[in-house]
Amino acid sequence: xKILVFGQSGQVATELRALHSDAIxxxxxxxSDADLTDPAGCAALIDTYxxxxxxxxxxxxxxxxxxxxxxxxxLINADAPAAMASTCAARDIPFVSISTDYVFSGAGDTPWKxxxxxxxxxxxxxxxxxxxxxxVKAGGRYAVLRTSWVVSAHGNNFVKTxxxxxxxxxxxxxxxxxxxxxxxxxxxxxACVTIAKILVSEPEKSGIYHFAGGPxxxxxxxxxxxxxxxxxxxxxxxxxxxxxxxxxKRPLNSRLDCSATEAAFGISRSDWRESLTHILTKLDFPxx
Numbered sequence: 012x013k014i015l016v017f018g019q020s021g022q023v024a025t026e027l028r029a030l031h032s033d034a035i036x037x038x039x040x041x042x043s044d045a046d047l048t049d050p051a052g053c054a055a056l057i058d059t060y061x062x063x064x065x066x067x068x069x070x071x072x073x074x075x076x077x078x079x080x081x082x083x084x085x086l087i088n089a090d091a092p093a094a095m096a097s098t099c100a101a102r103d104i105p106f107v108s109i110s111t112d113y114v115f116s117g118a119g120d121t122p123w124k125x126x127x128x129x130x131x132x133x134x135x136x137x138x139x140x141x142x143x144x145x146x147v148k149a150g151g152r153y154a155v156l157r158t159s160w161v162v163s164a165h166g167n168n169f170v171k172t173x174x175x176x177x178x179x180x181x182x183x184x185x186x187x188x189x190x191x192x193x194x195x196x197x198x199x200x201x202a203c204v205t206i207a208k209i210l211v212s213e214p215e216k217s218g219i220y221h222f223a224g225g226p227x228x229x230x231x232x233x234x235x236x237x238x239x240x241x242x243x244x245x246x247x248x249x250x251x252x253x254x255x256x257x258x259x260k261r262p263l264n265s266r267l268d269c270s271a272t273e274a275a276f277g278i279s280r281s282d283w284r285e286s287l288t289h290i291l292t293k294l295d296f297p298x299x
Contacts, residue, residue: 012036014207015062017045017053017095018069022163023109026200027068035204038062045069047087050094057098064207065099067092067108068200070139074113075258077134088138093145100151105210107203112159112191112223114140117262120190122227124268125157125219133259143219152214154206156199156272157221159265160233162286163196164293169230173237174296177245187231187249191265192223195286202278209276216275221267224283233283240287242297 012035018024019041031037038060045053047069057065071077071087092108099106113136114129131137143155162170176183202222210216228236231249238245252261269280291297 012064012208013038013062014064014066014204015057015060016040017047017065017067020166021068022161022166022168022196023199023203024068025165026163026197027066027203029197030200030204047091048083050086050090053091054094054098057095057102062104064105064107064211065095066203066207067095067106068203070109071135074133074135077138078258081134081138084134085138085141088135089141089145092142093149096146096149096151096153099153100149103151105152105154105207106146107154107156107207108142108146109199109203110143110155110157111136111139112157112262112265112267114143114157115262115264117264119264122266122268123221123264125221125271132262135259147219151217152210153217154210155219156203156206157219157267158194158199159191159223159267160193161196161199162193162283162290164290165196169193169233170237170287170290171294173234174241174243174294177238177241177243180245182246182248183234184248184250185231185234186252186255187229188251189261189263189265190227190229192225192227192267193233193283193286194222194224195281195283195290197289198224198281198286202272205278206276220272220275221269222272222278223267223269223280224286225280227266236284236287240297241291
């Protein structure tokens, strides 16, 4: 099976490259290969490579910067996936696109289901929601896979930030009222490939799905878990979100109900504590 991946250096795309084998031949496209601000050009690349499936692991993820940079964010997060989805539908090949918990309002304290109404509170969230709507409209064999709090040994993410700050400081104040699910990029990559393979023979399973780690936690406790596992003596003090203002509003409730994904594709919710162990091993933590 030949899979074309939009994205190359991001967390999930990096893990997708690691899944390349004789059975699953994965080609990743860097920014220099695929200009996501040129949706028509991205669509044309699908015809050029003629893959058996396409995974969109590329996105405009600078959440705060998007508040003042909406046009390119919309091109990358909405218009480009729309063009990819239309081309995949026309070719009758699976298209899997990664989305986010930011499409929801963040209200309440129950896990969001795939069919729940979206109500994004940031430009980033709105552009991702618009991309989802376009993918569903294009039809064909598709899956929108919403996830949250992505972490890995690559790129910029909360685990790597905490390892750096914890090694530099004796104490940190971390937000404790945003509840969500850390999710390993390696597990997301495997889920995307599994879904793409199943959609080849079972197109009726097309739709919007959730995949996130468990159990749910908040950022401060996640930081404590990182420091404990890495054996870094850094104290953590809980603070509310209003004491750490950001240009883009963060959802307080990022919990995702992943039961539909397990029912349709047999993909169980991953355990972020196991993902964290693997990430720390790759990063050579704990230090001797």
